[in-house]
Structure formats: C-alpha cells, structure tokens
Amino acid sequence: MRSTSFSARQIGSGSAPSTRWGRNRDLKPSGAVNGQGQGSRHRNLPKSVRQIAVAAAFLVPGIVLILVFILGPLLFSFRISFYDWNIINTGDSTWVGLDNYARALGDPIFRRAVLNTVAYTAVTVPAQIILGLGVAVLLNQAIRGKSLFRVLYYLPVITPWVIVSLVFEFIFVGQGGLANYFLKDLLHVTQENIRWLADPILTFVPIFLLGIWKGIGWTAIIALAGLQSIPREFEEAAAVDGAGPWGRFRTITLPLMRPTLVFLTVVLTIGGFNAYISNLLITNGGDPLDKTHFILTLMYEATFTKLDFGYGAAISYLLMFFVLAMSVIQIRLLRRRVEM
8 A cells, every 4th residue: 555644734724635646636638628619619500510510420321321322323224214324335326305105105015004003003902091090999809819810811021922912813813723712623613724824814803812812901990090090089979979880880889090091092002003923923924925014024024024115214203193183182182281
C-alpha cells in the first residue's frame, strides 16, 4: 500500500493534504476535455438537425439499394422498350420508338392474354373477399380452437406456389386425376374423363380454384383485423334497437369495414394481374396454342424464350400502366367517408 505522510502544519491548520494522489485526482486528461468539447458541440446543434442526421443514417443505405437494384433496372428496362434490343452487342440495338407498344396492342396473343388475366382477376378477387370475409366473421366469434383454425386457414398462404401448382396439376390431370375420379367413378356426373388441361377453357378451372384457395387465408387475416377494430358499442346499440345478426352486419359491420375492403380489393387486384407461377406450371406457358397465356407468362416467353427484350419490356410497362389505372379507379370509386 502507498504510504502518505502529513506535516504537523497541515494537520493543525485543517487543510487538505497535498499528496501526489490528491493533486492528480483534480487533474483531467486532455482527451476528456476534447471529448467534452465535441459532446458540447453536438449538444449545441438544433434538435431537428440531430433527428435528421439520425434518420439519414438509417435511410441512406436503403435508398441506395433501392436506386441501384430497383429504380435503376426499371429505368433501364423502360429504355429497352423503345429498342429492338440486341442482347449480344447492345451497341447495335435499333431505335424503334413506340413500335413495340403498338405491336403488343395489335397482337392477338397479347389481347388474349389480357382477357385471360382480367377473367382470372374478376373471378378470384371477389371470391377471395367474400370467402375470406366469411371466415373472418366466423373466427371473430367466441369458439373453441380459434387459434388452430387461424393456423389452418393460413397454411395455404405460406405454402410455395410451385408445390401447390404441381399438386393441382396432378389433381386435374386427364387420366388418373383425383377430380375425374370423383366426378366419373364416385359421383357418376360424367361418363368420360374430362381433359382439363387440354382444353383452353377448362384449363383455367384449376388455376382459378388454386388462386382462390391460396388467397382465402390472407384475406381472412386482414378482414379479421378490420372486424376487431370496430367498437363493440355500435353492434350492442344496434342489437338494443332490435337489429338481427344480418342487419347488424349489413348496417354496422360492412360500412365500417370499407377501408379494409378497399385495401383488399386494390391489393388482390394487383396480385391477380401479376399471377404467373400457377399459369406457367399448369399450362406449360400458354398451352395449348398460346391460348392460355397470362400477361406475365407472355412477357416471360417473349423476353427469355424468344430473347425479344424490347417487346417483353413493352409488355411489362403496359401491364404497369394498366394496373396503376385500375388501382386509381378502384380507390376513387370505393373510398368514401362512413357517416354514423
């Protein structure tokens, strides 16, 4: 241990001992002083500037990634849509202006693909909303095993599209398929096997059913969140006034669910126009005779099979403009304030 000696004068006068330890205790290193100076300068900055600096530190990396991997390719593909693009030597690409867009609009295969996509969306979106809302109403009741039912209904959502598409293809195969087994052998509805995947109309039956089945769970979860946000006092007041379950659902629940239904309609419509994997696997990319294409499968074929990048890019931007217009129209038509 360090020994410290005090003089009699220091003890008698009551002054603090001036030891080396005591003297050094009052000294502060220069680094601490500099650190305090920097900290004081940071504290002197306006609060708004400090908040902006912190936000920028988190936002800038994400913005850079979006610019490099999303916005950059989008702009580059938009440029490609005006060229007869040469993938081998891009310098030899020929400017064609709007010819790729005019070619797409005049192509009967593209028009058929648009019709197929619109039909898919028109069938699957209302079915998903109606069935999903019904499931949400049931799950909103006080029933046993409610959590289990939520998991079971949501399982199709998290299953990969590739797997369920192949399963549905196997179910609806012409020879030995499960659908023909029930219709022909068990129910005796038909005398012959139905060639589901060889007919340009019937081949959409498994595609439509798959889209509906896979989307019910997600729609039900969103609708259930909307139902649980409705105050119970409204339904209780309507019940006191004599309204039955259907009356309360029609006059209270549906009007207050309008924002949720608008969201579901817009998002599901966008998803319907972006349907791709199920059609590609079940129809083998437009078979038979390119009559079962969706817009995205036709774009994929033009771009990566025929290597017509300009035409494929034009198709993708026509789809984008169409979906954007549909979304704006839906929001304007369906968005309306609810007055209670």
